[in-house]
Amino acid sequence: MSGDNEADLIELAQAGDTKAFEKLYRANVGKIHALCMRLCGCKQLAEDLTQEAFIRAWQKLESFRGDSAFSSWLYRLSSNVAIGYLRQQNKWKMVNFDEISNETILGTDSVHEERPDIEKSLQCLPDQARVVVILHEYLGYQHNEIAQFTGMAVGTSKSHLFRAKSMLQARYRA
Known part of the structure; x- marks a missing residue:
């Protein structure tokens, strides 16, 4: 500082x-x-x-x-x-996840050229699944923390993440 x-x-x-x-x-x-x-x-x-x-x-x-x-x-x-x-x-x-850009999610200094456009990929996810993905994968929170923040059960958070990953993997393969 x-x-x-x-x-x-x-x-x-x-x-x-x-x-x-x-x-x-x-x-x-x-x-x-x-x-x-x-x-x-x-x-x-x-x-x-x-x-x-x-x-x-x-x-x-x-x-x-x-x-x-x-x-x-x-x-x-x-x-x-x-x-x-x-x-x-x-x-x-x-x-409105349509307004979130790759830079917003990953930061301007992150480069992921080999991955599909994250913005479009996140748009395909249900709203709560998107929040879980952002909190878990990008911000590093654990499921118990996500459950506490959002009011959903830990198992629900895990289910949303599993479902989102499955959907994203299917999209990446396409």
Whole structure:
């Protein structure tokens, strides 16, 4: 973090220093916005969820103990905010995965030329299966975490992933 130690910034922010929190915000906002885009697929909603995540981070900053990286803590908190919103609003069916590009899912520095167009492949999946694929395969969450985020059973998460992989494999072979 250009000249500022992240641990020092966190400590200052926990003490109420808004300038320190602003530096943490600037260092992480891009990653958090990308996460929200992956989960909701809508730019405006992703912006709103990103802001909500940072508001929640400010409110809960004292609960950060340093057991993990700050970015990991923030990522988890932001995932909870986005998935909680989608679940609360029953937006599973409203998530517009048509707006998600390969760069949104994989990041601009990822290159997967040998794979079929991910955007089109994800579009063929049912909504909940897409969310499970994104959370499990791209964001690295385990099924118990996905179940907790989404309110579905662990077995349902596993079934969605298995079904999605089967559908994608069939599409890749075609």
